Amino acid sequence: MKKIIISTLAVSALLFTTSCENDFDTDVKDIQVTSGDANFANYVALGNSLTSGYRDGALYSSGQNESYPSMIAAQMRLAGGGAFKQPLMPNDVGGFIGLPGFPGKLTLQVAANGTLGPVESPAAAALDNVTAGGPYQNMGVPGAKSFHLIAPGYGSAANLALGAANPYFVRFATSATTSVLQDAMAQKPTFFSLWIGNNDVLSYATNGGTNSQTVGGVTTYSAATVQSGNVNPLTYKSNDISDPNLVAGAIKNVLDGLKSVGSTKGIIANIPSVTSIPFFTRVPYNAVPLDAAKAQALNTSLYGPLKTILTAYGQGSRLNLVAAGNNPVLIKDNKLADLSVQLTAALAANGFTPTEAAFLGNAFGQVRQAKQGELILLTASKVLGLDALTNQPATPTSKFIYGASFPIGDQLSLTADEVANITNAVTAYNASIKAMADSYNLAFVDANAKMKELDSKSGIIWDGVRYTATFVTGGAFSLDGVHLTGRGYAIVANEFIKSINMKYRSTLPQVDPNKYSGVKFP
Structure with a gap:
C-alpha cells in the first residue's frame, strides 16, 4: 500500500528551483x-x-x-x-x-x-x-x-x-x-x-x-x-x-x-x-498497487466469491476483479443497500468458516470500489496497508488488508x-x-x-x-x-x-x- 514517503530527490527539487519567472507581476514595490x-x-x-x-x-x-x-x-x-x-x-x-x-x-x-x-x-x-x-x-x-x-x-x-x-x-x-x-x-x-x-x-x-x-x-x-x-x-x-x-x-x-x-x-x-x-x-482513488500474483490470489480468495454473491442480488457492479497495477480502494458507501446478512449466509455456504463469513459479511455489506473522481482523505493514509485484524503493517500472510481486501471506514472517503x-x-x-x-x-x-x-x-x-x-x-x-x-x-x-x-x-x-x-x- 502507498505510504507518505518523501524522497531526497523531492526535497532537492523543492529547495533548488532555477526558474526566473514571477507570477506576481503586478507588484508596486518601486x-x-x-x-x-x-x-x-x-x-x-x-x-x-x-x-x-x-x-x-x-x-x-x-x-x-x-x-x-x-x-x-x-x-x-x-x-x-x-x-x-x-x-x-x-x-x-x-x-x-x-x-x-x-x-x-x-x-x-x-x-x-x-x-x-x-x-x-x-x-x-x-x-x-x-x-x-x-x-x-x-x-x-x-x-x-x-x-x-x-x-x-x-x-x-x-x-x-x-x-x-x-x-x-x-x-x-x-x-x-x-x-x-x-x-x-x-x-x-x-x-x-x-x-x-x-x-x-x-x-x-x-x-x-x-x-x-x-x-x-x-x-x-x-x-x-x-x-x-x-x-x-x-x-x-x-x-x-x-x-x-x-x-x-x-x-x-x-x-x-x-x-x-x-x-x-x-x-x-x-x-x-x-x-x-x-x-x-494526496491519496489517489486507486491507491492499491498489486503485482499479478497478489491480484490473482485476491480474485480467487475474495473478489471472485464476493462478486458472484453480489451479482445474485443485482449488485455485481459494486466490485470488479483486481489486476496487476494500481487498483481502486475498497470504501464503505452508506447509501448502498446493506447486504450484510445475505453476504454472511452466502459466504458460510461457500466454504468460509462461520467466523470469517460473519466478519466479511458485516464488513462488506455496503462496500464497493472507489471510482475516479471520488476522494480518499489524507487521514486514510494512516490505515491503508495495515492488517485489519491487528492494525499493524500487513505481512505476506495477512488476509484482510485495509483498502485492498478490507474496506476503509466511511469517514475516510468522499463519494461522488x-x-x-x-x-x-x-x-x-x-x-x-x-x-x-x-x-x-x-x-x-x-x-x-x-x-x-x-x-x-x-x-x-x-x-x-x-x-x-x-x-x-x-x-x-x-x-x-x-x-x-x-x-x-x-x-x-x-x-x-x-x-x-x-x-x-x-x-x-x-x-x-x-x-x-x-x-x-x-
Missing part, C-alpha cells in the same frame, strides 16, 4: 506607498483558522506571526497603518492540555521503517486567557463557521462543556456574553478583512460526509433563522453543510454590523474548493454524491459572497481561483521558487493538508493586497513568500 482612498489606521481581520495563522493541525505562536493579516498589516503600516495585535498562543507547539481534540502541532519525523511523515505533538499548555492584553486586531477563530461570528456566548468558558463555545475565542473574548462581531465592532475598524465560510462545508468534507442527519448533508433552518444568520451552537449539526442561505445571512449580519459603526471599507474573500487542497488529493454536495455548497456560498462584495462596495479576493492555480501542474512562481498544492513538497500547504505554510499565507496576503490596491487605489507593496517559513524537515 512606487511610493500610499493608502489611496482607504484608511489603514485600524485594520481588523475577521475569519477562522485561515485568518488566525493556524497550520500543521494547531495554532501556535510562530505560525500566528506568519498569518496573512499580520503580513498585510505590516505593509499597511507603510501607508499610515496602526498597531496590529494578535492573541498569541503561549508556546510554539499549541494545543490545550485537558481539552480533547486540541493536540499540539504536527512535525515531520522519520519512522523506524525509514518513512517520513507527520506526527502529532502533545498539547503544550492549558487553556489560558489573554483578554487583558487586547483588543486584538486579528480576530480569526479556528473552527468558526459563518454564524459563529455572530453567536453570543461563543467565547464563554462556561459554554465549553456544553459545546457552545470555542476555546480559541474564550482566550480573548471581552466578556462571556459577547460575540466575535461585537468585539470587532467595538474597535470601529477603519478597514477590515473577512474570510469566512470555509468551515461551513469543511467539517462535512474532512469527516467523509459522515454524521449527517439531513438530505444531501445540508442542514436547513427556519426562514427567521436564515434571515438573521444566528444559530444557537447547541442546535446545529457540526458535521453538516450549512444552508447556503444561512451562510449568506450570517455574512450579511457581519457586514451590516461593521457598517453600523462606520466600518464601510474592507475586503472579503470567497471559499476555496476542497478538491484543490492536499487533504483530499458527497463531492457534489460540497461543490454545490461552495458554488452557492461564493455566489453570495461575490454579490455582497459588490453590493457593499468592498474589495474582493477570488481565493477559490488562486487555490486552483496552486493545484495546477505549473503552480505559482515567485522569484524562481515554484509553489504547488502537492502535499509537503509543494511548499504552500502545511502538514495537516488543509492549512497553509507561512509561504502559502504570503501568497494569500498578496492576493488581498492586489485586490485592496485595485479597489482603493492604494499602493501597498506585496510581500516576498520566499522569506517566510515552509514545511520543516528533520
Whole structure:
C-alpha cells in the first residue's frame, strides 16, 4: 500500500528551483506607498483558522506571526497603518492540555521503517486567557463557521462543556456574553478583512460526509433563522453543510454590523474548493498497487466469491476483479443497500468458516470500489496497508488488508454524491459572497481561483521558487493538508493586497513568500 514517503530527490527539487519567472507581476514595490482612498489606521481581520495563522493541525505562536493579516498589516503600516495585535498562543507547539481534540502541532519525523511523515505533538499548555492584553486586531477563530461570528456566548468558558463555545475565542473574548462581531465592532475598524465560510462545508468534507442527519448533508433552518444568520451552537449539526442561505445571512449580519459603526471599507474573500487542497488529493482513488500474483490470489480468495454473491442480488457492479497495477480502494458507501446478512449466509455456504463469513459479511455489506473522481482523505493514509485484524503493517500472510481486501471506514472517503454536495455548497456560498462584495462596495479576493492555480501542474512562481498544492513538497500547504505554510499565507496576503490596491487605489507593496517559513524537515 502507498505510504507518505518523501524522497531526497523531492526535497532537492523543492529547495533548488532555477526558474526566473514571477507570477506576481503586478507588484508596486518601486512606487511610493500610499493608502489611496482607504484608511489603514485600524485594520481588523475577521475569519477562522485561515485568518488566525493556524497550520500543521494547531495554532501556535510562530505560525500566528506568519498569518496573512499580520503580513498585510505590516505593509499597511507603510501607508499610515496602526498597531496590529494578535492573541498569541503561549508556546510554539499549541494545543490545550485537558481539552480533547486540541493536540499540539504536527512535525515531520522519520519512522523506524525509514518513512517520513507527520506526527502529532502533545498539547503544550492549558487553556489560558489573554483578554487583558487586547483588543486584538486579528480576530480569526479556528473552527468558526459563518454564524459563529455572530453567536453570543461563543467565547464563554462556561459554554465549553456544553459545546457552545470555542476555546480559541474564550482566550480573548471581552466578556462571556459577547460575540466575535461585537468585539470587532467595538474597535470601529477603519478597514477590515473577512474570510469566512470555509468551515461551513469543511467539517462535512474532512469527516467523509459522515454524521449527517439531513438530505444531501445540508442542514436547513427556519426562514427567521436564515434571515438573521444566528444559530444557537447547541442546535446545529457540526458535521453538516450549512444552508447556503444561512451562510449568506450570517455574512450579511457581519457586514451590516461593521457598517453600523462606520466600518464601510474592507475586503472579503470567497471559499476555496476542497478538491484543490492536499487533504483530499494526496491519496489517489486507486491507491492499491498489486503485482499479478497478489491480484490473482485476491480474485480467487475474495473478489471472485464476493462478486458472484453480489451479482445474485443485482449488485455485481459494486466490485470488479483486481489486476496487476494500481487498483481502486475498497470504501464503505452508506447509501448502498446493506447486504450484510445475505453476504454472511452466502459466504458460510461457500466454504468460509462461520467466523470469517460473519466478519466479511458485516464488513462488506455496503462496500464497493472507489471510482475516479471520488476522494480518499489524507487521514486514510494512516490505515491503508495495515492488517485489519491487528492494525499493524500487513505481512505476506495477512488476509484482510485495509483498502485492498478490507474496506476503509466511511469517514475516510468522499463519494461522488458527497463531492457534489460540497461543490454545490461552495458554488452557492461564493455566489453570495461575490454579490455582497459588490453590493457593499468592498474589495474582493477570488481565493477559490488562486487555490486552483496552486493545484495546477505549473503552480505559482515567485522569484524562481515554484509553489504547488502537492502535499509537503509543494511548499504552500502545511502538514495537516488543509492549512497553509507561512509561504502559502504570503501568497494569500498578496492576493488581498492586489485586490485592496485595485479597489482603493492604494499602493501597498506585496510581500516576498520566499522569506517566510515552509514545511520543516528533520
